[in-house]
Amino acid sequence: xxxxxxxxxxxxxxxxxxxxxxxxxxxxxxxxxxxxxxxxxxxxxxxxxxxxxxxxxxxxxxxxxxxxxxxxxxxxxxxxxxxxxxxxxxxxxxxxxxxxxxxxxxxxxxxxxxxxxxxxxxxxxxxxxxxxxxxxxxxxxxxxxxxxxxxxxxxxxxxxxxxxxxxxxxxxxxxxxxxxxxxxxxxxxxxxxxxxxxxxxxxxxxxxxxxxxxxxxxxxxxxxxxxxxxxxxxxxxxxxxxxxxxxxxxxxxxxxxxxxxxxxxxxxxxxxxxxxxxxxxxxxxxxxxxxxxxxxxxxxxxxxxxxxxxxxxxxxxxxxxxxxxxxxxxxxxxxxxxxxxxxxxxxxxxxxxxxxxxxxxxxxxxxxxxxxxxxxxxxxxxxxxxxxxxxxxxxxxxxxxxxxxxxxxxxxxxxxxxxxxxxxxxxxxxxxxxxxxxxxxxxxxxxxxxxxxxxxxxxxxxxxxxxxxxxxxxxxxxxxxxxxxxxxxxxxxxxxxxxxxxxxx
Amino acid sequence: xxxxxxxxxxxxxxxxxxxxxxxxxxxxxxxxxxxxxxxxxxxxxxxxxxxxxxxxxxxxxxxxxxxxxxxxxxxxxxxxxxxxxxxxxxxxxxxxxxxxxxxxxxxxxxxxxxxxxxxxxxxxxxxxxxxxxxxxxxxxxxxxxxxxxxxxxxxxxxxxxxxxxxxxxxxxxxxxxxxxxxxxxxxxxxxxxxxxxxxxxxxxxxxxxxxxxxxxxxxxxxxxxxxxxxxxxxxxxxxxxxxxxxxxxxxxxxxxxxxxxxxxxxxxxxxxxxxxxxxxxxxxxxxxxxxxxxxxxxxxxxxxxxxxxxxxxxxxx
Numbered sequence: 108x109x110x111x112x113x114x115x116x117x118x119x120x121x122x123x124x125x126x127x128x129x130x131x132x133x134x135x136x137x138x139x140x141x142x143x144x145x146x147x148x149x150x151x152x153x154x155x156x157x158x159x160x161x162x163x164x165x166x167x168x169x170x171x172x173x174x175x176x177x178x179x180x181x182x183x184x185x186x187x188x189x190x191x192x193x194x195x196x197x198x199x200x201x202x203x204x205x206x207x208x209x210x211x212x213x214x215x216x217x218x219x220x221x222x223x224x225x226x227x228x229x230x231x232x233x234x235x236x237x238x239x240x241x242x243x244x245x246x247x248x249x250x251x252x253x254x255x256x257x258x259x260x261x262x263x264x265x266x267x268x269x270x271x272x273x274x275x276x277x278x279x280x281x282x283x284x285x286x287x288x289x290x291x292x293x294x295x296x297x298x299x300x301x302x303x304x305x306x307x308x309x310x311x312x313x314x315x316x317x318x319x320x321x322x323x324x325x326x327x328x329x330x331x332x333x334x335x336x337x338x339x340x341x342x343x344x345x346x347x348x349x350x351x352x353x354x355x356x357x358x359x360x361x362x363x364x365x366x367x368x369x370x371x372x373x374x375x376x377x378x379x380x381x382x383x384x385x386x387x388x389x390x391x392x393x394x395x396x397x398x399x400x401x402x403x404x405x406x407x408x409x410x411x412x413x414x415x416x417x418x419x420x421x422x423x424x425x426x427x428x429x430x431x432x433x434x435x436x437x438x439x440x441x442x443x444x445x446x447x448x449x450x451x452x453x454x455x456x457x458x459x460x461x462x463x464x465x466x467x468x469x470x471x472x473x474x475x476x477x478x479x480x481x482x483x484x485x486x487x488x489x490x491x492x493x494x495x496x497x498x499x500x501x502x503x504x505x506x507x508x509x510x511x512x513x514x515x516x517x518x519x520x521x522x523x524x525x526x527x528x529x530x531x532x533x534x535x536x537x538x539x540x541x542x543x544x545x546x547x548x549x550x551x552x553x554x555x556x557x558x559x560x561x562x563x564x565x566x567x568x569x570x571x572x573x574x575x576x577x578x579x580x581x582x583x584x585x586x587x588x589x590x591x592x593x594x595x596x597x598x599x600x601x602x603x604x605x606x607x608x609x610x611x612x
Numbered sequence: 613x614x615x616x617x618x619x620x621x622x623x624x625x626x627x628x629x630x631x632x633x634x635x636x637x638x639x640x641x642x643x644x645x646x647x648x649x650x651x652x653x654x655x656x657x658x659x660x661x662x663x664x665x666x667x668x669x670x671x672x673x674x675x676x677x678x679x680x681x682x683x684x685x686x687x688x689x690x691x692x693x694x695x696x697x698x699x700x701x702x703x704x705x706x707x708x709x710x711x712x713x714x715x716x717x718x719x720x721x722x723x724x725x726x727x728x729x730x731x732x733x734x735x736x737x738x739x740x741x742x743x744x745x746x747x748x749x750x751x752x753x754x755x756x757x758x759x760x761x762x763x764x765x766x767x768x769x770x771x772x773x774x775x776x777x778x779x780x781x782x783x784x785x786x787x788x789x790x791x792x793x794x795x796x797x798x799x800x801x802x803x804x805x806x807x808x809x810x811x812x813x814x815x816x817x818x819x820x821x822x823x824x825x826x827x828x829x830x831x832x833x834x835x836x837x838x839x840x841x842x843x844x845x846x847x848x849x850x851x852x853x854x855x856x857x858x859x860x861x862x863x864x865x866x867x868x869x870x871x872x873x874x875x876x877x878x879x880x881x882x883x884x885x886x887x888x889x890x891x892x893x894x895x896x897x898x899x900x901x902x903x904x905x906x907x908x909x910x911x912x913x914x915x916x917x918x919x920x921x922x923x924x925x926x927x928x929x
Contacts, residue, residue, distance in 0.1 A: 255756065272748040272911035366893075373890035378883030385893060554925075561923045571925040578755035582763050586919050588893045596753055598763060598920055606912035 136448070139455040141242045145232045151182045151318065153189055153342065154325035156196035157335025163188040168344070170318055173239035174452050174461040174496040182318045185341040187350055190310075193339040194356040197281045197308040200336030205278045205306040207334075213264030216303060218331040220257035223296075226327065227254065230320055234292055235452045237319040239461030239497070240415055242453050252577055253296040256595075259579035260300035263600060267305060270597040274607040278306035279382055280358030282603070285348045285372075286321075287364045288314035288463050289418035289519075294363050295321045297594045299338060300579075305603035307359070308337045312351055315344040316464045349375070357381060361602065363420070366517070366543070366588050384592030384602045386420065386584055388517040389545030392538030393423030393574065394560065396531075397432045399550035403572070405436070405443050408523070411548055411574040413447055413459055413501050417521040418467070420589075421546035423574055425514060426525045427534050433527045437505055444488035444501045451493070459521060462497040471499050471520030478504045478513040483524070509537060517543070531556065535563040545589035548574045567593070630660040631805070633668055633829065634812035636675035637822020643667045648831055650802050652715045661805050664828035666842050669799070672826040676770040676795035677848045679823025684767045684793035692742035694819045695790050699735040701814040706732070712806035713779055730905040731783035731807070737909040738787030745792060748911045749918065758928040765918045767793030768895070769850035772843050774881070775808065776801035776832070780905040781855050782808065786825060788908065789851075792917040797849070798827045799839060805829040840881050844888020844896075851917065852885055852894065855901040 164186025231245040286294035313321035411423025452460035492498035547566040582593035632639040642662035713724035775782035
């Protein structure tokens with residue numbers, strides 16, 4: 108297993124002495140709630156042209172804590188005129204921002220990275236309250252990565268010619284960026300940092316269930332004296348997103364979200380000359396060979412599917428076990444599942460937090476029902492779930508056939524489907540039998556086998572003997588229907604630059 | 613071509629060729645049996661071309677898909693040599709290529725000459741990229757943890773190249789796609805059909821494995837109304853590059869948003885390709901014909917012929 112200090116997910120490991128024992132004694136933890144209280148304004152306006160503005164649409168919606176369904180604040184819902192105003196502000200700001208000395212652009216991003224680090228506990232608590240993810244993940248994974256993304260891209264601003272292999276480049280222009288609710292602030296960082304480093308201006312729309320941390324990021328941009336209009340953040344639901352990506356003043360659309368919405372956006376942008384990058388869904392295969400280090404592979408599988416409630420586009424949601432170890436592995440995985448603590452996301456001992464919304468919970472339940480109906484065997488771990496809020500226990504489907512819905516569709520929840528294989532070639536071909544191609548994982552002690560599997564798997568990211576590792580220096584993105592374009596590393600910059608030739612529209 | 617030979621005073625009846633399609637290393641006539649006349653600027657018949665149908669296109673894609681795996685597994689050094697060999701084979705047919713460009717493309721001799729020189733030089737340049745693009749486009753990534761992390765370059769698969777206008781751009785694209793380990797389906801409109809078919813002949817008598825390069829010639833109307841839709845929807849095509857006549861509005865991707873009605877010829881094909889590929893999210897790159905071929909010999913262009921794969925491996929045990 109990867110002893111990576113910064114983004115490690117700390118989970119209790121079963122005592123090897125008791126592994127295999129029929130029942131573990133129940134062990135109650137004392138609550139360990141995060142102590143920081145975060146003030147949340149009762150109302151959040153739109154951030155346009157460096158100012159907070161009331162929505163011309165006069166529309167508002169509530170954002171709630173999915174762990175207890177209490178309303179945290181009301182948030183502006185941007186309409187046609189608001190979108191227009193935000194795009195106009197971004198276009199106006201582009202004129203001088205694209206000409207700003209690259210190092211000066213970089214310095215602004217360095218400043219932002221620092222302020223994020225300084226306010227990281229506040230942002231982590233807010234992220235957990237608004238989105239439902241466990242505090243130990245928002246604190247130890249999301250926020251460090253958010254700061255790292257700004258820090259990494261800050262340093263790129265004056266070195267772009269080296270990223271392009273020596274060719275001259277220029278910014279794309281006004282970027283419409285629409286992001287999902289699973290990593291709200293991290294996705295905002297992934298989108299905003301490279302765009303600004305490359306001299307673009309942005310209009311970002313966070314998902315409607317998780318607007319608050321993006322708006323607090325807007326505050327940080329204000330604190331750091333970001334020129335007005337370089338970053339605009341407008342809130343709203345799908346309709347606001349549609350108006351934004353279809354706006355004629357937009358030069359580039361960067362979308363992270365579901366494949367079905369991604370396809371609609373690509374269709375809407377056809378023939379407009381807008382540049383696109385798409386980071387969409389996945390149904391990641393997680394392959395465990397008989398020669399794998401089994402203890403570590405089990406931790407890897409847990410990290411692959413029960414990280415962030417399984418609300419992860421690159422989750423390892425299809426577990427492929429070599430037939431000879433399948434029974435033993437499943438038994439030990441079930442035991443390990445019982446150690447996953449589900450509950451109050453603000454409790455520092457919680458492993459699995461709240462499902463992000465009632466709608467997503469209904470989707471996950473529908474998939475689980477389909478799994479049972481189609482004949483897979485369902486195992487659900489753990490005890491009673493909290494009465495209020497949206498919760499789903501870790502769930503494991505065995506006896507899954509490749510044609511089953513739970514083996515084909517992205518569930519985006521804490522649900523793992525187990526399949527088996529006999530040879531490496533069979534593992535690769537079954538793993539690739541999906542329209543998606545975002546991530547894949549392989550566990551084996553043989554390095555040559557690991558690298559050969561990495562070659563054969565159709566995926567943008569392959570984790571060998573690890574899973575769900577992220578870093579701003581490491582390009583992330585998919586192939587096939589998981590989208591196109593990369594985020595992170597020098598390759599991610601190309602999505603925000605027009606390089607060299609005048610050829611392509 | 614239509615060289616008006618005849619040293620004697622007797623007028624000679626020319627042997628006018630019907631150029632066939634090039635699929636899987638063979639020269640089939642079009643499935644539909646349809647042909648189209650190719651005339652020069654004066655309206656004189658130069659040759660007949662086969663008009664490819666949807667079925668021809670599907671067969672070419674199948675051939676390309678079948679050939680791509682082995683081609684991708686060939687070493688970059690080998691692929692580079694094969695592309696260079698193609699340039700060697702074409703160099704000796706340069707006069708013929710110039711004549712083909714001039715006659716069918718309706719351009720002057722000088723322009724045709726430049727175009728062919730550009731095309732051949734692009735092939736040579738791309739041959740050299742085969743074992744270097746990965747060094748520029750790939751990377752070893754210094755992540756903040758105990759991992760080996762690298763991003764490597766892989767072929768995209770089958771690349772469709774839709775060409776009208778710029779023979780040199782189409783040639784550069786073929787060379788780039790081949791160098792990166794892809795198989796190619798070229799769909800050429802009549803004005804660049806002859807040079808593309810001469811290239812196909814050079815493929816057949818050099819070391820290009822059958823199916824790695826396939827060349828179809830198509831009527832522009834058929835391309836717009838039918839073939840473009842198949843190119844967009846066929847799931848074995850992973851990348852589409854189209855060189856289309858310039859339409860002022862969307863030109864050069866200037867910062868201002870595209871507006872107004874694009875030119876009738878280009879816009880429908882571009883829109884058909886982009887709208888059709890929205891459903892399967894394949895990569896589409898629309899270029900203006902007449903773009904500078906030199907600008908294609910760059911990492912940025914090669915990056916449109918590949919997929920990136922990032923691999924993490926712990927280096928602590």
